[in-house]
Amino acid sequence: MKAITLKENGGVENLRLAEVDKPAISAGEVLVRVKAISINPVDAGVRRDKATMQRMLRPKDGEDTFIIGWDIAGVVEEIGSDVKEFRRGDGVFGMVNFPGSGRAYAEYVAAPADQMALKPKNTSFEDAAAAALAALTAWQGLVTNAKVKKGDKVLVHGAGGGVGHYVVQIAKSFGAYVVGTGSTSKRDFILKLGADEFIDYTSERFEDKVKDADIVFDSISDPDHLLRSIGAVKKGGRVVSIKANFGDEHLEAAKAKDVQAIRLLVKSNGEDMKQVARLMAEGKLQSHISAKYKFEDLPKAHQHIETGKTTGKIVVVI
Ligand SMILES: NC(=O)c1ccc[n+]([C@@H]2O[C@H](COP(=O)([O-])OP(=O)(O)OC[C@H]3O[C@@H](n4cnc5c(N)ncnc54)[C@H](OP(=O)(O)O)[C@@H]3O)[C@@H](O)[C@H]2O)c1
Incomplete structure (x- = not known):
């Protein structure tokens, strides 16, 4: 072959x-x-x-x-x-x-x-x-770990990329309010996916606009970005990182706000794959x-x- x-x-x-x-x-x-x-x-x-x-x-x-x-x-x-x-x-x-x-x-x-x-x-x-990998990462981060629910405010970084575009749609399928970040050219795409707000990271600082997220989904490799994400979450919220690691500084900042710090590495899982398939069959995920x-x-x-x-x-x- x-x-x-x-x-x-x-x-x-x-x-x-x-x-x-x-x-x-x-x-x-x-x-x-x-x-x-x-x-x-x-x-x-x-x-x-x-x-x-x-x-x-x-x-x-x-x-x-x-x-x-x-x-x-x-x-x-x-x-x-x-x-x-x-x-x-x-x-x-x-x-x-x-x-x-x-x-x-x-x-x-x-x-x-x-x-x-x-x-x-x-x-x-x-x-x-x-x-497959990208949608499973979105599902395992947002649903299995962060336990997204109706009415949650979810800040999604890299919302126009592979993982992010699934996170936006899965969050919306649960009835969340979604804010997506991306560069200028991604604006229309991210809003069409169903995001309620778009933040252009090339001209705005997301933490100036979002201070009360229930969940932040961070896919950016910069540790400083992850610290800023913790700043954008409200007391008792969740920050999922699929890229940067939580160091002492992050864990202290999270603890001070009773924020759950979730570092995810996606894993093969047929049950999760079926949930993704179900959302696709229902027309809620594309x-x-x-x-x-x-x-x-x-x-x-x-x-x-x-x-x-x-x-x-x-x-x-x-
Ligand atoms: N831990 C895990 O299990 C796991 C699983 C999957 C992926 N990952 C990692 O997660 C990262 C994203 O994966 P992916 O498949 O989504 O990658 P991707 O398809 O390349 O998408 C990344 C997106 O992020 C945007 N972006 C870049 N810098 C940004 C910033 N500062 N703020 C907001 N958006 C920004 C990019 O476009 P614009 O700059 O034009 O907006 C792009 O659309 C990768 O590093 C990947 O290795 C980890």
């Missing part, structure tokens, strides 16, 4: 189209013929940097050729002997083995059945693949894809995600 392999960490030129063996499935897995793959910032991080690869892909001892990537949508072609939930021919999607080895950049992926969900009928393979690449052009998709300016999601079609 065709796959994109990586032998050494480094630039996009290290991603190579290759012929490799089709994976064999174990009892709890399904073999998925992949139709679309989505690209996340972590894909590029793992490609570039050995330490990130160790943390996120967790290679086996002696492994020297890697297939990276985690987000897939496709058709079930084979079923492991223990799998009851899916049948041959089902359209499925999910985030495979994250953190760990998903081996998603390939024509066929062996995926644990308990990490996948049925693709909703109203959703394309591309839109489904897009809504993927917005701003760029599609052919499989052989996957390195260009890495260059795109590395700009850090993505609108919605980037997918690769295979």
Whole structure:
């Protein structure tokens, strides 16, 4: 089968189209013929940097050729002997083995059945693949951890990006009041997603406009930004960080306001994936894809995600 392999960490030129063996499935897995793959910032991080690869892909001892990537949508072609939930021919999607080895950049992926969900009928393979890691991060941050509820005021940073555009929609589906931040060009997109207010971070300081959020969802790598986010939350609120770590200074500031500091690393979870699928089937959650690449052009998709300016999601079609 065709796959994109990586032998050494480094630039996009290290991603190579290759012929490799089709994976064999174990009892709890399904073999998925992949139709679309989505690209996340972590894909590029793992490609570039050995330490990130160790943390996120967790290679086996002696492994020297890697297939990276985690987000897939496709058709079930084979079923492991223990799998009851899916049948041959089902359209499925999910985030495979994250953190760990998903081996998603390939024509066929062996995926644990308990990490996948049925693709909703109203959703394309591309839109489904897009809504794996990024939508799961939004769900696990906002719902599982921060326990968003009707009437909450939710400040979403990077609201025009991969994760942020799902956070906005999931928060609205719970009846929250949403304020989204982004650069000037993202304004219309973020408001169309359903955000009630937009803050242009290139000309305004969000903490001047929001001081009483119930939840802040922070995806920015700057520790100072995270401290400012704690400043924008009200007493007893929650701050979810998916990027910067909470240091002593953050934890003290949070404690002083009785704010819950939540540092999230998304994890594969089929039950959460089904919640995402349900929202998509109900028309409450949509993927917005701003760029599609052919499989052989996957390195260009890495260059795109590395700009850090993505609108919605980037997918690769295979
Ligand atoms: N911990 C986890 O489990 C987890 C999971 C998923 C992602 N992440 C991390 O979260 C980050 C975001 O991921 P993503 O997939 O959403 O990335 P993305 O698709 O590249 O989106 C990032 C968005 O943030 C906007 N942005 C940049 N600087 C900003 C600022 N100062 N204020 C507000 N918006 C800003 C960017 O566009 P504009 O500047 O044009 O607005 C872009 O739309 C990445 O660092 C990723 O690695 C972590």
